[in-house]
Amino acid sequence: xxxxxxxxxxxxxxxxxxxxxxxxxxxxxxxxxxxxxxxxxxxxxxxxxxxxxxxxxxxxxxxxxxxxxxxxxxxxxxxxxxxxxxxxxxxxxxxxxxxxxxxxxxxxxxxxxxxxxxxxxxxxxxxxxxxxxxxxxxxxxxxxxxxxxxxxxxxxxxxxxxxxxxxxxxxxxxxxxxxxxxxxxxxxxxxxxxxxxxxxxxxxxxxxxxxxxxxxxxxxxxxxxxxxxxxxxxxxxxxxxxxxxxxxxxxxxxxxxxxxxxxxxxxxxxxxxxxxxxxxxxxxxxxxxxxxxxxxxxxxxxxxxxxxxxxxxxxxxxxxxxxxxxxxxxxxxx
Numbered sequence: 001x002x003x004x005x006x007x008x009x010x011x012x013x014x015x016x017x018x019x020x021x022x023x024x025x026x027x028x029x030x031x032x033x034x035x036x037x038x039x040x041x042x043x044x045x046x047x048x049x050x051x052x053x054x055x056x057x058x059x060x061x062x063x064x065x066x067x068x069x070x071x072x073x074x075x076x077x078x079x080x081x082x083x084x085x086x087x088x089x090x091x092x093x094x095x096x097x098x099x100x101x102x103x104x105x106x107x108x109x110x111x112x113x114x115x116x117x118x119x120x121x122x123x124x125x126x127x128x129x130x131x132x133x134x135x136x137x138x139x140x141x142x143x144x145x146x147x148x149x150x151x152x153x154x155x156x157x158x159x160x161x162x163x164x165x166x167x168x169x170x171x172x173x174x175x176x177x178x179x180x181x182x183x184x185x186x187x188x189x190x191x192x193x194x195x196x197x198x199x200x201x202x203x204x205x206x207x208x209x210x211x212x213x214x215x216x217x218x219x220x221x222x223x224x225x226x227x228x229x230x231x232x233x234x235x236x237x238x239x240x241x242x243x244x245x246x247x248x249x250x251x252x253x254x255x256x257x258x259x260x261x262x263x264x265x266x267x268x269x270x271x272x273x274x275x276x277x278x279x280x281x282x283x284x285x286x287x288x289x290x291x292x293x294x295x296x297x298x299x300x301x302x303x304x305x306x307x308x309x310x311x312x313x314x315x316x317x318x319x320x321x322x323x324x325x326x327x328x329x330x331x332x333x334x
Contacts, residue, residue: 001046001293004275006199007172011121011151013077015268015293017049018042018286019203019279020065024057027281028222032064035281039068043075045290051175051203051277053081053125054110062113070115078116081155081175082106083125083136096326098128100139107143123153123175126326133161134168141169153201158328159192166196178202178276180211180263180305181232181244181314186270194273205267205276206289207314208233212260213245231316240315247308257295260285264292266305 001014023035039050052065062080069076082103085095110119122143124136143149151172154165165171174193178185179202193200208227209215218233227233232241245259252262260278267276278289297305317324 008197013049017277019277023281024061026226055084066114079121081123081125096126098136103139122149137168173199175201180309183311211263237316261292265295
C-alpha cells in the first residue's frame with residue numbers, strides 16, 4: 001500500500017490505517033479470534049497504522065492489539081491514546097483527566113497491556129478543559145525523551161490548543177471524526193494542521209457504518225451498540241439521514257465501487273496529509289476498505305460528492321450533549 005507522511009517529523013504510515021475500538025466495545029459482542037485475524041490480514045495487506053486507546057474496553061483493546069502484533073511489531077506503527085475517563089455506565093465518554101502526573105502512569109499501563117517498549121504515536125484523547133495544554137503536552141514530551149513514545153498527537157483538539165501544544169513539542173497528528181457527513185474540520189482545523197505541518201487522522205470515515213449503505217434501520221443494533229444513543233441514529237434524525245445513503249450509492253454505482261469505498265476514496269482525495277482509520281472487526285470489511293486506496297477520483301467525482309454532502313448536511317449531533325462538550329475540533333470559536 002502507498003505510504004503517507006503524518007506530520008513533518010518523519011513519521012510515515014500506510015495511506016489507510018485500522019481503527020480497533022469496535023473489536024472490544026460499542027458495536028455488539030467482541031469476537032477476539034476474528035479481530036486478531038483482521039489485524040493480521042491488515043498487516044498482510046500493507047496496513048501499518050494500528051490504532052487503539054486505553055479507554056477502549058477499559059484496557060481490553062490494548063491487550064488484544066498487543067497479542068495480535070506480538071510477532072509482527074516491526075511491521076506496525078502503533079498508536080494509542082490516554083485522557084478519557086471511561087463512562088461507568090458505558091457508552092460515550094463524558095469526562096477527561098489529563099493532569100501531568102497522570103500522563104506517565106497512563107503510558108506505563110498502556111505499554112504493559114500492549115506488551116511493547118515504545119508506543120509510536122501517543123495521543124491525548126481529549127483536551128482537558130481544567131488543565132493547561134502546555135502542562136499535559138510537556139509531560140508527554142518527557143515520554144518522548146525517555147524513549148517510551150516516538151511521536152505525539154492530539155484528538156478532537158481545536159486550533160488554539162493545536163497551536164499551544166505544538167509550541168511545546170511538535171505534534172505529528174490530529175485525530176478527529178471526518179467523513180462525508182462530518183465535514184466540520186475542513187474550515188476550522190485542517191488549515192491550522194497544514195500551517196503547522198500536522199497530519200490529520202480521520203476516525204469514523206464511514207460514518208459509523210452509515211455511509212456503507214448497510215444501515216437501513218436501527219432495531220437490529222445490539223443492546224450495547226453505541227449508535228442507539230447517538231442523535232444521528234435516532235427517530236426523525238435517522239429517517240432524514242437515510243436520504244443521504246441514496247446519494248452515495250448512486251455515485252458509487254457510477255464509479256463501479258461500493259459506497260464505503262467511495263466514501264474512503266473521497267477522504268483520501270482531500271489531501272495527502274490525511275490518513276483515515278476505518279474501524280472493523282471483520283476481515284471481509286477490512287479487505288473492502290483497503291481496496292479503496294486504489295481508487296482514483298476525478299475532480300468531477302469529488303465535486304459531485306462535495307455537492308451531495310455539504311457541511312452540516314447530517315441531521316443530529318455526533319454525540320449526546322455530555323460528550324459533545326469535550327469536542328474542541330468543532331468549536332468555531334477556538
